[in-house]
Amino acid sequence: MTTSLSQYRFDWVMPEIVVCAAAFLVLLTGVYSRHKRSRPIAGWLTLGGLGIAIAWTWYLRGVGGDAFFGAYRVDAFATFVKFAILIGAAITTLLSMDYWQNRAVQAPEYYALLLFATVGMMLLTGANDLMTVFLAIEIMSFSVYILVASRRDDQSATEAAMKCFMLGAFSSGVLVYGLALVYGATGTLLLKDIAAAHAAAAITEPLLFKIGMGMILVGFIFKVAGVPFHMWAPDVYQGAPAPVTGLMAVGVKAAAFAAAIRVFSVAFGAQAVDWQPVIWWVAVLTILVGNFLAITQDNLKRMLAYSSIAHAGYLLIGLTTGYKVSGSAILFYLVAYTFMNLGAFGVLTAVSRGDDELENIPQWAGIAQKHPALAAVMALCMFSLAGIPPTAGFFAKFYLFYSAIQAGDVLIVLIAVLGSLVSLYYYLRVIVVMYMQEPAGDAVFGGLSNPARVGVLASVAGILYLGLWPRGLLAWAESAIHTLF
Amino acid sequence: MYIVPWLTLVIALPLGGALVVALLDRTEDKLIKGLGVTFLTIEFFISIPLWTGFNPASPALQFVEYHPWIESIGAHYHVGIDGISLLLIMLTTFLGPVVMLSIWNAVEKSAKEFVVCLLLLQTAMIGTFAAANLFLFYVFWELMLIPMYLIIGVWGGPRRIYATVKFFLYTMFGSLLMLVAIFVVYKTAARTFGAPMLEIARLYELSFDAGNAAFLGLSTQSLLFLAFALAFAVKVPMFPFHTWLPDAHVEAPTAGSVILAAVLLKMGTYGFVRLAMPLFPQAWATFAPMIAVLAVIGIIYGALVAMVQPDIKKLVAYSSVSHLGFVMLGLVTLNAMGVQGSVLQMVNHGLSTGALFLIVGMIYERRHTRMIADFGGIARVMPIFTVFFMIVTLSSIGLPGTNGFIGEFLVLLGAYREAFARFFDLGPAAAGFPGGYFGVTLVVLATTGVIFGAVYMLWMFQRVMFGPVTHEENKNLRDLSLREIIVLLPILGMIFMIGLYPTPFLRAMETSVDRLNQHMNSSVAASAPASPALHGDVAVAALGAPDSSLGEDAP
Numbered sequence A: 001m002t003t004s005l006s007q008y009r010f011d012w013v014m015p016e017i018v019v020c021a022a023a024f025l026v027l028l029t030g031v032y033s034r035h036k037r038s039r040p041i042a043g044w045l046t047l048g049g050l051g052i053a054i055a056w057t058w059y060l061r062g063v064g065g066d067a068f069f070g071a072y073r074v075d076a077f078a079t080f081v082k083f084a085i086l087i088g089a090a091i092t093t094l095l096s097m098d099y100w101q102n103r104a105v106q107a108p109e110y111y112a113l114l115l116f117a118t119v120g121m122m123l124l125t126g127a128n129d130l131m132t133v134f135l136a137i138e139i140m141s142f143s144v145y146i147l148v149a150s151r152r153d154d155q156s157a158t159e160a161a162m163k164c165f166m167l168g169a170f171s172s173g174v175l176v177y178g179l180a181l182v183y184g185a186t187g188t189l190l191l192k193d194i195a196a197a198h199a200a201a202a203i204t205e206p207l208l209f210k211i212g213m214g215m216i217l218v219g220f221i222f223k224v225a226g227v228p229f230h231m232w233a234p235d236v237y238q239g240a241p242a243p244v245t246g247l248m249a250v251g252v253k254a255a256a257f258a259a260a261i262r263v264f265s266v267a268f269g270a271q272a273v274d275w276q277p278v279i280w281w282v283a284v285l286t287i288l289v290g291n292f293l294a295i296t297q298d299n300l301k302r303m304l305a306y307s308s309i310a311h312a313g314y315l316l317i318g319l320t321t322g323y324k325v326s327g328s329a330i331l332f333y334l335v336a337y338t339f340m341n342l343g344a345f346g347v348l349t350a351v352s353r354g355d356d357e358l359e360n361i362p363q364w365a366g367i368a369q370k371h372p373a374l375a376a377v378m379a380l381c382m383f384s385l386a387g388i389p390p391t392a393g394f395f396a397k398f399y400l401f402y403s404a405i406q407a408g409d410v411l412i413v414l415i416a417v418l419g420s421l422v423s424l425y426y427y428l429r430v431i432v433v434m435y436m437q438e439p440a441g442d443a444v445f446g447g448l449s450n451p452a453r454v455g456v457l458a459s460v461a462g463i464l465y466l467g468l469w470p471r472g473l474l475a476w477a478e479s480a481i482h483t484l485f
Numbered sequence B: 001m002y003i004v005p006w007l008t009l010v011i012a013l014p015l016g017g018a019l020v021v022a023l024l025d026r027t028e029d030k031l032i033k034g035l036g037v038t039f040l041t042i043e044f045f046i047s048i049p050l051w052t053g054f055n056p057a058s059p060a061l062q063f064v065e066y067h068p069w070i071e072s073i074g075a076h077y078h079v080g081i082d083g084i085s086l087l088l089i090m091l092t093t094f095l096g097p098v099v100m101l102s103i104w105n106a107v108e109k110s111a112k113e114f115v116v117c118l119l120l121l122q123t124a125m126i127g128t129f130a131a132a133n134l135f136l137f138y139v140f141w142e143l144m145l146i147p148m149y150l151i152i153g154v155w156g157g158p159r160r161i162y163a164t165v166k167f168f169l170y171t172m173f174g175s176l177l178m179l180v181a182i183f184v185v186y187k188t189a190a191r192t193f194g195a196p197m198l199e200i201a202r203l204y205e206l207s208f209d210a211g212n213a214a215f216l217g218l219s220t221q222s223l224l225f226l227a228f229a230l231a232f233a234v235k236v237p238m239f240p241f242h243t244w245l246p247d248a249h250v251e252a253p254t255a256g257s258v259i260l261a262a263v264l265l266k267m268g269t270y271g272f273v274r275l276a277m278p279l280f281p282q283a284w285a286t287f288a289p290m291i292a293v294l295a296v297i298g299i300i301y302g303a304l305v306a307m308v309q310p311d312i313k314k315l316v317a318y319s320s321v322s323h324l325g326f327v328m329l330g331l332v333t334l335n336a337m338g339v340q341g342s343v344l345q346m347v348n349h350g351l352s353t354g355a356l357f358l359i360v361g362m363i364y365e366r367r368h369t370r371m372i373a374d375f376g377g378i379a380r381v382m383p384i385f386t387v388f389f390m391i392v393t394l395s396s397i398g399l400p401g402t403n404g405f406i407g408e409f410l411v412l413l414g415a416y417r418e419a420f421a422r423f424f425d426l427g428p429a430a431a432g433f434p435g436g437y438f439g440v441t442l443v444v445l446a447t448t449g450v451i452f453g454a455v456y457m458l459w460m461f462q463r464v465m466f467g468p469v470t471h472e473e474n475k476n477l478r479d480l481s482l483r484e485i486i487v488l489l490p491i492l493g494m495i496f497m498i499g500l501y502p503t504p505f506l507r508a509m510e511t512s513v514d515r516l517n518q519h520m521n522s523s524v525a526a527s528a529p530a531s532p533a534l535h536g537d538v539a540v541a542a543l544g545a546p547d548s549s550l551g552e553d554a555p
Helices: A010-032 A038-059 A076-101 A108-126 A130-148 A155-186 A191-199 A206-223 A232-239 A242-267 A269-295 A300-320 A323-351 A372-386 A392-406 A410-436 A450-468 A471-482 B006-023 B029-053 B083-102 B111-130 B134-143 B145-155 B160-193 B200-207 B218-235 B244-251 B254-279 B281-307 B312-333 B336-367 B383-397 B403-419 B436-465 B472-476 B482-500 B503-526 B536-544
Strands: A065-067 A072-074 B062-070 B075-081
Touching: A010 A038, A010 A065, A010 A072, A010 A108, A038 A076, A038 A108, A072 A076, A072 A108, A076 A108, A076 A242, A076 A323, A076 A450, A076 A471, A108 A130, A108 A242, A130 A155, A130 A206, A130 A242, A155 A191, A155 A206, A155 A232, A191 A242, A191 A269, A206 A242, A206 A269, A232 A242, A232 A300, A242 A269, A242 A300, A242 A323, A269 A300, A269 A410, A300 A323, A300 A392, A300 A410, A323 A372, A323 A392, A323 A450, A323 A471, A372 A392, A372 A410, A372 A450, A392 A410, A392 A450, A392 B160, A410 B145, A410 B160, A471 B062, B006 B029, B006 B062, B006 B075, B006 B083, B006 B111, B029 B062, B029 B083, B029 B111, B075 B083, B075 B111, B075 B134, B083 B111, B083 B254, B083 B336, B083 B482, B083 B503, B111 B134, B111 B145, B111 B254, B134 B145, B134 B160, B134 B200, B134 B254, B145 B160, B145 B254, B160 B200, B160 B218, B160 B244, B200 B254, B218 B254, B218 B281, B244 B254, B244 B312, B254 B281, B254 B312, B254 B336, B254 B503, B281 B312, B281 B436, B281 B503, B312 B336, B312 B403, B312 B436, B336 B383, B336 B403, B336 B482, B336 B503, B383 B403, B383 B436, B383 B482, B403 B436, B403 B482
Parallel strands: none
Antiparallel strands: A065 A072, B062 B075
16 A cells, blocks of 8 residues: 555644744754844744744644544644644743843744744644654653753753753653553554544453553643642742743643543543543642642742642643533633733743842832833733633633533532632732832832733733633634544 | 613723723823713713613613623623612712712822722623623622722722732632522523523523422522622621621722722622522522521621721721611512612612711821821811711711611611511511511611611711810811812712602612512412421532533543
8 A cells, every 4th residue: 555645644734844844944043143143033933933833723724634644633623722832832932032132142942942842732732642642742841841941050940940851751751651551451552543442342451551541641640730740830930931931831731731631532531430530639639739839939930830730720620521511611711821821921021130030929019100011911910810800811710610510510610719719819919019019129120022012912912802702712612622522 | 772872881981981091191190080080970971861761660671782792601791770770870870970089189199090990990880780691790790809909909008908808808709609609500591491591680580480400499599599698798798797898998098988888888789689689589588587687786786886986987887787787687578668778778878878988088188097086076177077977977877858767767667567567467478587576576676776876976976076176186177178068069969869859769669679579579489388498418419410421422
């Protein structure tokens, strides 16, 4: 049997290819241009690549099917998440340009890695066999490890990168072990065939299969920083440069959730009774631990790390209750979360100068008086993260919790709602400090440079638009989730 | 449909004003405040067509506007008013310019943000009163919190941060539990109507048929009612959920206190009237005795605590707890007199307590103290002020001829009618009103609250205004300026207008109140024989029954 090139469906993965090509191009600028001249070029090239990828993804939004003989799948679900990831990456790039300009460094390899991480995330959304899942996770993770360490001379960044790498490698090990066991039990790596093997009762080693499934679950919980595998997140979030932290909080999380939904609904859908209770408990613990530990944090990035753990907990609720109802809620939530989190990290990027990232909350005292616009954006993001209307965060939570109620799970919604109540305390604290305290002293705040301004404004627009007119995205998310079945 | 969308205009104008003000230069202090006053004055004038165009004979929602918003979950921009919301919207738009004018000298620090907050608050409050869709209601309800939180926290007194965080967390605790209850109602509604449904008026139908499994049974209703009631009880505030109120009031700037007392507290009682009661009539009947008891405790406790306050503002704050107790008691009666009195009392409390806070603010601006002991003999120094203060005090006490009398009198009359219904053969008592000697005792106790009210107000007035001038600083206090007189005069006018000729106000809400009472009493009667016992296990089963599981969804 001969296979022609067209059967691989390279045309469906053009966005990924474009991002890849942009990454190489960015690397080349580092080689061929003098160090100083390359400064703006790398960032703009990255943006250009992402822009083309966004346009191409939009162009491909209607098509879909199995590519590469089933190893990769392009469907509305993957396209939806890719959009979220690409937009998140574009905003991150804008913020990064600001961040590195203020430190008089513009390393092309930073942008190249950012693009490679984006490719990994995109591949993860469409990964349709276990090997692709693993490869995509590794492409994403390795790029992120290096990005975390991109402030080379900073001790805490290096420490964070080391921690991120060690624990990430450990979780990858667990994941790959799980993949191997599942492969051993079913003899296939394709998600569909795993489900088929189960349906045909062709699994010879059910125990191995279940252990493998459990290990894959652990791997994913690691990546989304769910309790009890959340320990790495606060340190890493704190040590990484602000834009990278933003990317980790939104892009990595979106990609990991997309992959988890696909793997667990397509391959392990029939075993829902086994893994749903596990995720239920993980979700509850994640919500409680994330919210309660966030209260005591004085460091804004650490606080946002715990808050992102808590949000992972809310998202996990969606996984416990059946995808047809809550899959679209998860998708909507991921997009809303992208905007509100990147808005917050955008402000954080904007105010930080030099070594001091001004990440201690008390340092923010009274900035509303000097920088009303920055404070207003931060306040909006905090209200959105807390889930107060009319922001995207409110509607996302409303819809997610509602989908859980529809599935009949009132208890977890009560827990999540009480978790949200706790979260109000630490989100409000930022607003209290910014608006209600007198300026403490010598903290010098920078303004926003133009690229970062665009990034932050895009986030604000996203928060308000999705809060007031969620209809369009919601309909899209609903139709996207149906392509999984 | 109306040619001019008055209701939307009234909701949107302050929002537009807030955007305009937000674009101005923050140093243009007078221009910003002037614009704020202008916007809210226009706002009041464009709300007048709501009053004149309202047909009091019709029980239907009026000035209805309906625009699809998020169809897939049944959330729509659907606004409309009945007599009860009309009165409260008029109260809000009426007080708007007054409050805005009162900040003229009081707010120096970042006046622009303050004006923006007040304008946003106005939109959110009116939106809450006008919402006919539960989702829209919740959005406006929550939206209200943000500006108020900032007003207390940024422009408040020394303990403002503690006060504002407490205010926010208390309110949100109730609201979030209500949100969970809304989800359950929503799920039931979706099953009953076969489509996502959040229209408040349609949701009332859920309670009717207790026998049908798709409808809300008593045990489910009770849990849901408690969740809604908690959200509203915190806001009212009912004893024992009132502890945030004195803190918030004392720390808030004058304008914040006025809005908080005059309108925000009404959100709680309005929530009972619009949602908690008609959505869950049988549950209301079950819990009504408890609410009556809490209301009476609130009346007496608020009055007693007010009596011993050394701080005028705190005294007024506790008097709110007492006055709102009357409002809640009126709601429990479920007869025309009691509920009309209750709604009127909401308006009255807004006017008189709002005016009291304005007066406290005026005197605070002069002396920078609110302690009763720091005053004395003010009547000799500030004669015009004394006249205003006296009238407002008497209105708060409920002297015949002022608005306070009509409200309290009707509430007590309604309560006595229910309490004595079975002794004097007055026909069936209202659903859930505590019967027998217990009910009589409650009503008698509530009546003593009127006396206590006179005691603490008059005693305070005497200590502040009469006697010799004991403090040197008080000898040269300026009397009210023209601006301050303009601030107080309209409120005084309304105090007498309602006091002397309440008919138009009562007529406006008559039909709506009748409809509520009828809905409540007939739903409870329809579900008889009502067993007041709670079956918690049934409720949990009803809530927890999964109707879809992942096993079925998966391929």
